[in-house]
Amino acid sequence: MPDLKPETAANKEQSHAGGRFFMRFTRAQRYLHAALFTSFLGLAATGLPLRFSESIWARGLAKAVGGFGAILFFHKFCALVLTAAFLIHVKDLLTRVLVHREKGIFWGATSMVGNWKDVKDLFGHLRWFVGLGPKPQFERYAYWEKFDYWAVFWGMVVIGFSGYAMWFAPFFAHFLPGWALNAVLVIHSEEGLLAILFIFSIHFVNTHLRPDSFPMDLVIFTGVESEEEFKHKRPLEYERLKAAGKLEARLGEAPGIWQINFSKVVGFTAIAIGLILLALTLSAYFRS
């Protein structure tokens, strides 16, 4: 598959030269994603050595950052950053619902909430994988993107709650039964492991490494994508906007070369760290 890389890159360069670009993510959403993935990488890098504390690399990593007190400090620091990002997102959602009365948040074509079309798309997609049907046409958010979103949402609530329950155990003990204090560690570490394995394998491949986006989908960094990509990946949204005459309202500026390079550096670094952590996790998981 390596021969794909120069081809795709060349294609992209061409489309950058001419063609139109459309907004997909707002600046605030991109910053939120940046806060999310940097703190998540930090949490994974400092949480994994705890989960696999018996492995050699765990001790090495702990030593490298200045002993275990330091690793725990970084873990808690990243947790606070991620909590802040989560709260900002929730506040943003509430504002859009309560103040701006945006109905599209809960239902309709642009909502993150799952609907009947997503179920049909999932089965349609699976049929297409094995050559039993046509490729489904996707709207603004495809079913696996919604799954990613809710997995992270649920994950943050579950991991966050169980993490704070350990951090402030005597306080949480006022309203949690005794066995729950044992359970929170199991929940925290298993859900954390699921998040790490999911993000560093499924999300990376589905969003960045699959042939349609290889080697990286820059839209979460630049906020814009080419018209060609938009039409190919989300034909229903493209057609809907076109029919309503709102396509031009979504026009964005072509990303600058520095923006693309910066995005690539950040993105590839994140993916590299993620893949290294994934390899360490799998090695420790199957050895224990």
Add this chain to the structure above:
Amino acid sequence: MKTDFFAGLKTAAFMAAFLLAAAPAAKSQTDCLACHGDKGLQDASGHSVSVDGETFGASIHGILKCADCHTAIKEYPHPEQITPVKCETCHADQAAGLAGSVHSLKAEHPCTSCHGDAHAIFPKSDARSAVYPLNVPRTCGNCHSNDALAKKHGLPNVYPLYIDSIHGFALSKEGLLVAANCQSCHGSHHILSHTDPQSPTYKANIPNTCGNCHAGITADYLGGVHGKAVTKGDLKAPVCSDCHTAHAILQPTAAAFRMQSTPICGSCHKEKLSTYRDTFHSQLGALGGYVETARCWDCHGAHGILPASDPRSPVNKANLITTCGKCHAGANASFVQYQPHANAHNRKLNPALYFVRLFMNLLLAGTLTFFVIHTILWLIRSRYDQVKKRSAEGGKNA
């Protein structure tokens, strides 16, 4: 035992001096030193036969006449070959002790191998003595720091272990006369193998041996489950040296000891160690550099360990708030229901935890299995489409 030895030595020396001084044939030291005082004097085979009269005079045997020990020499000139000196003539008890000990082979362990130059033996309270408490480790170390020798006799090479231990530091750095040296535990002349039930280092005798100095700890220990078991004759139960080691004893609050202590308890309490490993206490503690998290003895106590059913035990229900509260400020009745040894694999003992773990595992396995299959199929299909499209366009990926 050590005081006995030197008291005996002195008495014997005085008695011998008294009796022999009366014998008319005895030569005075001055007569012998007329020749042997010459520093260069050698016998036919080239060994020095010179004696420093001044040092000898100051030594514990300084009041004796030469012939008191060199009994074969009756007159001058004396024969070239003379019989070796027999220390046991006066020091019968010490000789008997030595004969029954691990050092019984006389050719390998003459008295001088520990007491040093026969003409410069000082009382053990004298800093010049090879058996002065601060000199004992070095004296024993003459042999017991030798790897080859240790291997030959199947012994650990103990000197380096001892000298870096808390006892070794107290002795070598602080110069503490009360710090345990080799003979405090092993004795001096009648040293026996630790497999001999008479030996102070025999497993069952170790609590008393250590108790010679650490009386309070030993009393504590003997009241606990391990002490009681050992007293009853159960030698599987640990004694002092099982946890603290015999020679490389560390300061128990030191990070290194805190790190090594848990597996020691776990070598018997296997299931407890395995459940402890599943907890945050262990995960955090296993990573080095972070030694504050609870180890076995932080909760169970160290010496007088009692069963949880005993109201005096720190892990008795009534005491948990205090025990957990040592680290967890604000520990309350609900907090201490936490089980530091919960087993998530045991449905009977920890049903709630068992099902939480089961649910989490199924969630993890289910989600990943589905999406791994989903992603692999997707990859194959997208790649297939891409290649097909490009070949239709005449691309090189055909």
